Amino acid sequence: MSWSELRQRMLIVMPELDETLCIIPIWPAFADQIYCGSKCFEFRKRMPRKGVTAFLIYETAPISAVTGRFVSGRVFEDNPKSLWAATAKGAGISEQDFFRYYGSCQLGVAISISETLKFDSPIPLADFGCNPPQSYVYI
Template identity: 30%
Template sequence: MLLSIKPIYAKAILEGKKEYEFRKRRCKPGVNKIVFYSTSPESKVVGEAEIEDIIEGSPSKIWELAEKTAGITRAKYCAYYHGYYNAVAYKLTNVVAYVPPKKLSDYGIGHVPQSFIYLD
């Protein structure tokens, strides 16, 4: 799947400082790779990672498991999940940076995805 992600977090993933990607919804079964679209001002597909594990649970439980390599502050994490009872954390492995970055059109995509889209 291709995820839209803020440039600060895309950079942290590519540098190995952020080992989890947090979302409010779980992807469909069978997805084993995430391709990262770094949003404005970069607006490029910057890399990919395999999904080692998908962890679901309460936001507090997920934070306990992921906080050391979350790549995000607790305050921003809590703000993201405010009002939600379920959190999803994708544990990332085998991260690859695209040099040079790719365009959405390289994937046949003509618009920026709101959150994510599935790739063939």
């Protein structure tokens, strides 16, 4: 399947799809929390590109495929202590793991998660013509 065919297929489930689409790698356990609604924020060490609101979820090994998407209403950037205070309730991660992840970082990013959709079947990353992402992949 070509990228244009895949994009047309995705427009059915992602009408908000615009010029910039972001693939974001997420561990399967966290992806499950996102799909069931218990994880309301995805944490990163750097901001996604300005204007990106639609994220495809690439579940890391052993899934190794794009399994769904979410829309972000807002992206927050602040020091980790303030981020934790604002997001702890929907973090989906323990406080200890949160601060271990950020380590000595001065700033952190919290991407709010809304409008989640798990696809009926995973989409192989090869269909997007890219390698497994380390942070963000824009397509």
